[in-house]
Amino acid sequence: MKKLTLLLLLCFSPCAASDGLPDLGDVSQTVLTPLQERQIGRQSVMQIRASKQYLDDAEINDYLNQLGARLVENSAEPGQGFEFFALDDYNINAFALPGGFIGVNSGLLMTAQSESELAAVLSHEIAHVTQHHLARMVAGQQGDSLFSMAALAIAILAARSNPQASQAAIVGAQAGSIQRQLNFTRTHEREADRAGLEILQQSGFNVHAMPEFLDRLQKATRLLEGSAPGYLRTHPVTSERIADIGNRIQKQPYRLIPDSLNFQLARAKLITTQKTASDAIAYFSDALGAQKHGNPIVQRYGLVNALLRSNETGRAAEELAKLRKQAHDDPIAMHNPMIETLAGLVKRAEKNDAAALAFYRNAAQTFPQHRALIYDYADLLLNSNHAESAVKLLTEQLVRHPSDTALYNLQARSYAMLGKRFEQHQAQAYSYAWQGNLQAAIEQLELAKQTGGSFYQMSTIESDLRELREMLDARKK
Numbered sequence: 001m002k003k004l005t006l007l008l009l010l011c012f013s014p015c016a017a018s019d020g021l022p023d024l025g026d027v028s029q030t031v032l033t034p035l036q037e038r039q040i041g042r043q044s045v046m047q048i049r050a051s052k053q054y055l056d057d058a059e060i061n062d063y064l065n066q067l068g069a070r071l072v073e074n075s076a077e078p079g080q081g082f083e084f085f086a087l088d089d090y091n092i093n094a095f096a097l098p099g100g101f102i103g104v105n106s107g108l109l110m111t112a113q114s115e116s117e118l119a120a121v122l123s124h125e126i127a128h129v130t131q132h133h134l135a136r137m138v139a140g141q142q143g144d145s146l147f148s149m150a151a152l153a154i155a156i157l158a159a160r161s162n163p164q165a166s167q168a169a170i171v172g173a174q175a176g177s178i179q180r181q182l183n184f185t186r187t188h189e190r191e192a193d194r195a196g197l198e199i200l201q202q203s204g205f206n207v208h209a210m211p212e213f214l215d216r217l218q219k220a221t222r223l224l225e226g227s228a229p230g231y232l233r234t235h236p237v238t239s240e241r242i243a244d245i246g247n248r249i250q251k252q253p254y255r256l257i258p259d260s261l262n263f264q265l266a267r268a269k270l271i272t273t274q275k276t277a278s279d280a281i282a283y284f285s286d287a288l289g290a291q292k293h294g295n296p297i298v299q300r301y302g303l304v305n306a307l308l309r310s311n312e313t314g315r316a317a318e319e320l321a322k323l324r325k326q327a328h329d330d331p332i333a334m335h336n337p338m339i340e341t342l343a344g345l346v347k348r349a350e351k352n353d354a355a356a357l358a359f360y361r362n363a364a365q366t367f368p369q370h371r372a373l374i375y376d377y378a379d380l381l382l383n384s385n386h387a388e389s390a391v392k393l394l395t396e397q398l399v400r401h402p403s404d405t406a407l408y409n410l411q412a413r414s415y416a417m418l419g420k421r422f423e424q425h426q427a428q429a430y431s432y433a434w435q436g437n438l439q440a441a442i443e444q445l446e447l448a449k450q451t452g453g454s455f456y457q458m459s460t461i462e463s464d465l466r467e468l469r470e471m472l473d474a475r476k477k
Contacts, residue, residue, distance in 0.1 A: 037135050038098075044097045048087075054088070060270070067260075131195060214242050262338065303319050316349065320346050344376050382410070391411065394407055411423075426445065429444035
């Protein structure tokens with residue numbers, strides 16, 4: 001297992017100060033190094049994870065990262081590490097943090113009428129990162145610790161979304177002096193539009209989706225009597241800006257790009273969580289019945305999800321069989337990990353552990369990097385008293401996903417079943433640390449110390465405790 005020092009990559013020393021503010025175009029690179037930008041973003045994400053806003057759904061987040069990776073490949077900084085994550089917030093918004101961390105509200109996923117529209121917003125946010133716009137805002141706070149700058153980044157985002165509610169956060173981050181910077185400037189927006197359009201085009205999406213999405217939001221705002229969607233508050237949209245984008249793409253042919261199956265499945269999954277189980281069942285039943293609309297594979301996927309939520313296992317199994325039959329003629333649907341994960345959930349609901357274990361064993365070999373499926377497989381292994389197998393599976397997965405709190409939680413359960421208290425508390429500590437709950441992480445490491453261990457294990461614990469305490473002290477300051 002990697003040490004916490006390697007996992008967190010956090011720094012607590014003040015950023016290098018200078019005698020005066022550099023030119024706007026160079027400030028982020030002069031005051032903040034790329035590593036420091038990444039550290040600020042990571043700190044910010046840890047604070048978001050500690051809140052109730054973080055959408056802890058591996059399939060939604062993995063989809064966003066797959067789409068994001070496709071776009072980043074065609075950005076100005078294709079080698080930079082990016083991480084995309086969803087928030088459980090049905091307001092329409094997305095935001096970028098320093099270092100390549102991009103948050104996407106579930107409301108944006110639901111509002112986008114095509115995958116090209118979602119890709120347009122993500123391309124715009126990627127451009128904000130590669131142009132170092134937010135880093136320019138926080139870089140002016142010279143001499144602050146990286147933790148303070150991360151808190152400032154969070155305050156900026158909060159203020160841009162809800163200025164009244166976030167006033168205390170701004171004061172707490174000592175950011176009153178930068179109130180005038182809380183919105184991206186027109187120059188920032190034009191830069192992000194220009195770079196975002198290029199990313200969108202190079203990635204094979206419909207560039208006309210960007211002005212169409214913004215125009216639709218602007219028109220909707222006029223009907224909301226001043227209550228603008230969050231995206232319009234954080235990214236000022238004017239008719240001039242929409243026209244400027246239109247001028248840039250006027251010679252580009254209008255291309256109808258089909259949405260990916262995963263885009264459609266992710267939206268269907270969100271619908272089942274947004275509605276009550278009974279309302280979701282009615283919605284997808286209508287879509288498959290007299291009201292027929294949308295992709296029937298996607299609608300039946302949503303229906304099976306809703307039926308499982310309603311504990312209608314028998315009907316869920318029947319609808320899954322229909323879904324499998326429909327997918328048989330579609331190579332993409334036939335080998336889709338989200339559909340396979342749903343099939344596993346139905347198997348588990350039928351309470352035939354032997355059959356479910358056989359299913360998951362094969363599915364995990366076919367889709368070894370689909371985290372939602374791995375979570376379910378590990379949980380089933382533990383419920384079936386196969387803790388050793390679960391430890392092996394989870395340890396392999398943590399090499400791929402070293403900041404995955406769900407994997408650490410499952411690993412802690414596995415070690416507890418095996419009576420390995422040191423490893424149990426250590427895994428639980430890493431889970432808490434990545435969630436931003438530093439005090440709980442420290443408590444777990446102290447419990448690990450009390451169980452005893454080898455010289456190497458105790459040295460690792462002491463090193464981790466020292467870093468976590470430094471982090472906690474920095475946060476208190």
